[in-house]
Amino acid sequence: MGRDLLTKGLVWKVGDGKSIQITSPNWLLDTSIVSFENNSPPLETTVSYFIKEDGLWDIDNLNNYFDKDLVNSVLKVPTDPMSKDCLIWGHNPSGTFTVNSAYHLANSNYPYPSSSNPKTFKS
Numbered sequence: 810m811g812r813d814l815l816t817k818g819l820v821w822k823v824g825d826g827k828s829i830q831i832t833s834p835n836w837l838l839d840t841s842i843v844s845f846e847n848n849s850p851p852l853e854t855t856v857s858y859f860i861k862e863d864g865l866w867d868i869d870n871l872n873n874y875f876d877k878d879l880v881n882s883v884l885k886v887p888t889d890p891m892s893k894d895c896l897i898w899g900h901n902p903s904g905t906f907t908v909n910s911a912y913h914l915a916n917s918n919y920p921y922p923s924s925s926n927p928k929t930f931k932s
Contacts, residue, residue: 814911814914814915815906815911817914818898818899818900818906818910818911818914819835819896819897819898819899820835820836820896820897820898820899821833821835821836821894821895821896821897822889822894822895822896822897822904823836823856823860823886823887823888823889823894824888824889824890824891824892824893824894824895825857825860825888825890825892825893825894826855826856826857826858826859826860826888826894827855827856827857827893827894828855828893828894829855829856829857829894830854830855830856831843831850831851831854831855831856831858831859832850832854833856835899836856836886837879837882837883837886838882838885838886839881839882839885840878840879840882843875843879844875844876844879845874845875846873846874846875846876849874850874851870851874856894858870859871859874859883860888860890862890863890864888864889864890864891865888866883866884866886866888868880868884871883871884898910900913900914
């Protein structure tokens with residue numbers, strides 16, 4: 810359970826895009842499913858394919874492979890081409906793991922109250 814929770818809470822911080830697979834579910838903010846227009850993915854399989862040398866997103870390239878909603882989702886992701894991609898904790902603004910944020914993530918996944926869930930006492 811702990812490993813699953815950790816995996817669920819990690820997100821990619823996009824640097825140069827060379828370590829992130831395009832179909833990886835945890836690099837986009839708004840969606841977890843990456844689908845290609847006409848089911849034709851690019852030959853390159855990493856996010857770096859969509860990042861220009863100046864570090865900005867290649868909008869023409871994005872429009873060639875994704876629908877408008879997915880392009881908009883990609884454009885919301887900041888890039889830092891001077892650094893490598895890295896996994897960060899996505900449930901804390903600082904990007905660092907805290908027990909408190911993991912606890913809240915764990916409780917948000919369980920719809921049924923348990924003895925350690927404070928929602929039990931609210932009703």
